[in-house]
Amino acid sequence: MRNEVRTFGGRITPDAVTALVDAIGADLRGLSAAASQLVSDFGGNIDADDVARFHRGQAEVTGFTVAERVLTGDRAGSIEMLRWALERGVAHVLIADAIADGVRTAARVASLSSSNPGDLARTLKMPPWKVKKAQAQARGWSIEGLQLALGVAADLNADVKGAAASADYALERAIRRIVTIRTETGRGRARAGR
Numbered sequence: 001m002r003n004e005v006r007t008f009g010g011r012i013t014p015d016a017v018t019a020l021v022d023a024i025g026a027d028l029r030g031l032s033a034a035a036s037q038l039v040s041d042f043g044g045n046i047d048a049d050d051v052a053r054f055h056r057g058q059a060e061v062t063g064f065t066v067a068e069r070v071l072t073g074d075r076a077g078s079i080e081m082l083r084w085a086l087e088r089g090v091a092h093v094l095i096a097d098a099i100a101d102g103v104r105t106a107a108r109v110a111s112l113s114s115s116n117p118g119d120l121a122r123t124l125k126m127p128p129w130k131v132k133k134a135q136a137q138a139r140g141w142s143i144e145g146l147q148l149a150l151g152v153a154a155d156l157n158a159d160v161k162g163a164a165a166s167a168d169y170a171l172e173r174a175i176r177r178i179v180t181i182r183t184e185t186g187r188g189r190a191r192a193g194r
Contacts, residue, residue: 010035010039010044034054038051066095072137086168092171099156099174100150100157106141109124142187152177156170
């Protein structure tokens with residue numbers, strides 16, 4: 001582990017090595033990815049406190065956590081949450097379903113003219129909190145972009161159920177495509193200086 005951290009330009013204390021192995025296990029790819037991320041996040045010297053901060057909150061990653069990042073256009077955060085979810089054993093199908101549900105819900109909310117969460121909740125037969133969340137996630141999306149994202153989500157559903165050779169790769173590719181669609185077709189893209 002010390003050598004792996006060194007290859008990324010850092011140093012790690014013995015107690016941090018122990019904490020990292022306790023948190024991740026003996027999976028070499030997972031340890032290597034964590035070493036790279038730790039050096040990137042905390043600089044050259046990594047101690048047990050850095051490892052604890054690195055893992056804080058990651059145990060709660062779900063498919064919905066991934067979907068939230070995707071819908072807000074956070075490419076790096078989406079991929080990071082996807083990897084954490086897969087590392088934690090979240091099923092591919094659950095992640096794909098959460099992404100599809102998020103895109104579908106954002107499209108339903110964005111397609112209606114009302115911005116009042118109470119009115120939308122009654123019309124869509126959804127709880128107000130879900131409407132508010134969908135409204136926030138739909139910001140920056142165009143209707144055209146959401147339609148394209150729905151197509152990607154449908155393809156992803158088939159891919160994670162056996163159509164793709166690698167469900168991991170299919171998820172990552174779909175996430176990248178959806179975020180790109182949002183960037184290229186979203187509201188305000190001309191102002192952002194594409």
